[in-house]
Amino acid sequence: MAEDETDPLSPDEAFAALGNETRVRILRVLGEAGDPLSFSALYDEMAMRDSGQFNYHLEKLVGHFVRKTDAGYELDRAGRRVVESILSGAVTDDASFERTPIDERCDICGEPVEAAYKDGGIELYCTECDGRYQRRRRSGGKSDDGYLGALPLPPAGLRNRSADAVSRAAWTWTNLEIMAMASGICPRCSAPIESQPDICVDHDTETDTCPSCGGYYAVSVGFECTNCTFSSGGAGVLAMLSDTRFLDFLTDHGHNPIDPDSTRAVSAVEMNYEETIIDEDPFEAEFTFESDGETLTLTVDADLSIVEAVRE
């Protein structure tokens, strides 16, 4: 523990220490440099007129976000996290794009899919069918017909990628987050995450989306971090994505849930399954997946833990 002689800052103090443009720039310069910078090299990079001001702000960071070693100044772990999160939101001009055709087919009807990017996520729409979820149309806004769901992706995910590549990256990013959640680990802070199944007892999919729950699946799952504000959720299958019996089935058919070139096929298997509720109390349900003529039936309990896996 010798490396940090200073007491850790409280979160309020930490944000206060960062609430200054010069200090944030110091962190970015050190992050871009990669290697430790001497006082004079860092000062030159900052191109500031007043070395006293520069020194004042640098000292506010040392011991909390910046480490001073014999080789010079460098970011410590907290400083790297700050720079990473700044850069994950950094996009040149416009962190959004309108509905754009992508090289993907709707896994409900097989027709072309469009993607749009807004509010930190990719939204997927079928150009033909009603999609998978009902969504209220925003007044005056564009119709949300065909909404298939949204995948989170930081704005930096748009960098140097076509709409098609963005959507594939979003699947990989999403599946990695889901695997962490399904393993009980918060993808933001690593604390334990709790999962809660949600079952629609009057589920009816006559019209693609259920009038009772608005969803496509009767069994869904919600995840909530026990430490930070992170929460997420979706179709019940998400709770199973880290189970080796499900992963075996996917990989045996050549589908890798974290390979951007494979995620399209994975999503077709992952999001197109039959669900049968066998018992409501105690809860038991069956999920049947299909790929290349083989089926996998997973029987799950009230925690959506797999109690039996049968391949045919």
Ligand SMILES: [Zn+2]
């Ligand atoms: Zn469709």
Ligand SMILES: [Zn+2]
């Ligand atoms: Zn329902």
Ligand SMILES: [Zn+2]
């Ligand atoms: Zn968390």
